[in-house]
Amino acid sequence: MLKFTEQQELLRKVVRDFVESEIAPIAQKIDEEDTCPVELFKKMGDLGFNGVFVPEIYGGTGLGYTELAIIAEEIARYAAGFSMGLVAHTMAVYAIMTWGSEEQKQKYLPRLCSGSFGALSVTEPGGGSDFMGQKSTGRLVENDWVLNGRKCFITNSHCMEVNVVSVRTGEDSKGRPQLSVFIVEGDTPGQTPGRKEKKAGLRGSFTGDINLDNVRVPQDSLLGKPGDGAKIGLGTLGEMGRGGTASVALGILRGCLEESVKFAKERVIYAKPLSNLPNIQFIIAENRTDYEAARLLTYNATGLKDAGKPCFSEYAMAKFFATEAAVRAAKRTIDLMGGYGVITDYPVSRYLRDAVTMIPACGTSHVMQVIIAGGELKK
Ligand SMILES: Cc1cc2nc3c(=O)[nH]c(=O)nc-3n(C[C@H](O)[C@H](O)[C@H](O)COP(=O)(O)OP(=O)(O)OC[C@H]3O[C@@H](n4cnc5c(N)ncnc54)[C@H](O)[C@@H]3O)c2cc1C
The missing domain is CATH 2.40.110.10 (Butyryl-CoA Dehydrogenase, subunit A, domain 2)
Known part of the structure; x- marks a missing residue:
């Protein structure tokens, strides 16, 4: 059973409040203007989001990888692109934290935790x-x-x-x-x-x-x-980037689930809520199941990482499943909404664009499958 600690639940609430007040209202605007709200990144640094897994002595929050996934998921619920900016930043942070000398950690991590972007x-x-x-x-x-x-x-x-x-x-x-x-x-x-x-x-x-x-x-x-380049690069992508991209996809999946339920209840057709139709219920059931499965895979992988256990394949599975599921869920949710699904006043067509764009980031689905199969065949 997936269970979060009280502290993790509290963190989720803090992030959600921040996202709902600061990011959700501008999510459509930043998509339309194709820009990154860099000023918000500084605020996230002040809240301890940008270096959540970094020890406090280097300016971080001293928590873990599950907490990072919670933050990335919550931001991606409304703004997947901005969440991806955080994920990429954390790859730079992770590489320095894991392979850096003491001087390098002292020099770069406090800055990166407090608002400077890494790449x-x-x-x-x-x-x-x-x-x-x-x-x-x-x-x-x-x-x-x-x-x-x-x-x-x-x-x-x-x-x-x-x-x-x-x-x-x-x-x-x-x-x-x-x-x-x-x-x-x-x-x-x-x-x-x-x-x-x-x-x-x-x-x-x-x-x-x-x-x-x-x-x-x-x-x-x-x-x-x-x-050391292969070890650092592939290790960072495999045990940091893919956890992040899976978490971003998780946020998109939750967006699809919540938007499909909301629309199905509000839309009236044949003088009844749309949610009365069985095919609409099937879509909601599939959205819920895909979200739940992606959630289990993602937080299982972050839990292993937090426990210092092998997690390379698990992150690849989470990334592969969550990103592909997000594409499926976004398409289904557009279908559920009929013509409204493709009207950009609603966010779901953006979810589809965001989900498709997630696939190559940190390794394509094909490459994830090569990694997962490779792990099995080696056993
Ligand atoms: C939104 C986004 C953000 C990104 N952010 C970063 C970043 O911050 N830093 C960074 O360094 N990179 C970043 N990337 C790059 C990303 O890692 C690459 O796009 C990805 O690794 C695929 O490389 P490619 O685009 O060159 O495709 P290619 O490697 O040319 O792949 C072309 C096709 O061949 C398939 N293929 C390739 N190799 C194999 C194989 N061994 N077996 C089976 N099929 C295979 C692929 O699946 C794909 O279908 C980002 C990409 C995107 C889209």
Whole structure:
């Protein structure tokens, strides 16, 4: 049985109050204007949301990954795009918290917990799924590392102040690419945001290119050791990013469920509420079941992570199921509403755009299936 602690229930209430008063009223506007409400991120920092799983000595709230999922779900209930901005930020935070030196943690985590945006930059135009195929380079020149290349599809590209970026720094003894990860201050000369993508959904967060043109960073910007890039990048996506994206999809699923119930009760057809029709009830039942299943998978994975247990496959299952279920639920809810479903005064067509846009973020459904099957076949 899924059971939250009293403290977690209280946190959910605090986040929900914040979301209902500060985010829900502008959710449609930020989608229409395709912008990220960066000023709200500072407020979330003050409330302890942005570094909820970071120990208090580094400026965090000292809670866990389940609490992060609660926050991401609640924000995504109304604004999935903005929630995705928080999720991407937490990947940068997690990488520094997990692999950073004491100096790096003291230098970056308090800032990131209190309102500065972080970004994790791994994807390149050559293919996000081909993680080891990254072409951007890092070369040691005198005492500095010099980074060159182009990262694409980076969430928070146009608002980040700290970029955690992976590049190729050489080859191992078998000729395989060696990746390393660097922490790069947002205003470092040579690092510039490039094209900003016009996404179908998740429009409450910026997604775009980050260009690296002879970006010179000191040696103490290296996260972990040279060659730790695959461990850091894949570990962060697998045990942080996917929990976040599953939680965002959970928020969309709850939106579909609540909107379908509300509309079915309010809409009168044949002089009776729409909810009297059996096919409408089937849709509500499917929305409820998909939400519940996604919730169980997601909070099971975060519970394992909080307990320090293996959770890579569990996060992949949660991400795969929740994002695909959100697409199905949004389509069904549009069907339930008839013509009103496609009218943008209602949020459900946005839910469909948001849900579809979730699929590639942090790894496509195909890649999730490869990971899940790989885990089974290895047993
Ligand atoms: C909204 C959004 C936010 C994002 N945020 C970030 C971010 O913050 N940081 C970041 O670094 N990246 C980010 N990304 C990039 C994301 O991680 C990539 O889009 C994703 O990894 C897929 O890469 P690709 O788009 O290059 O597709 P490709 O890798 O080119 O995939 C093309 C097709 O091939 C399939 N495919 C690829 N490999 C396999 C395989 N091994 N087996 C079976 N099928 C396969 C895919 O499923 C897909 O259907 C974001 C993307 C989106 C859409």
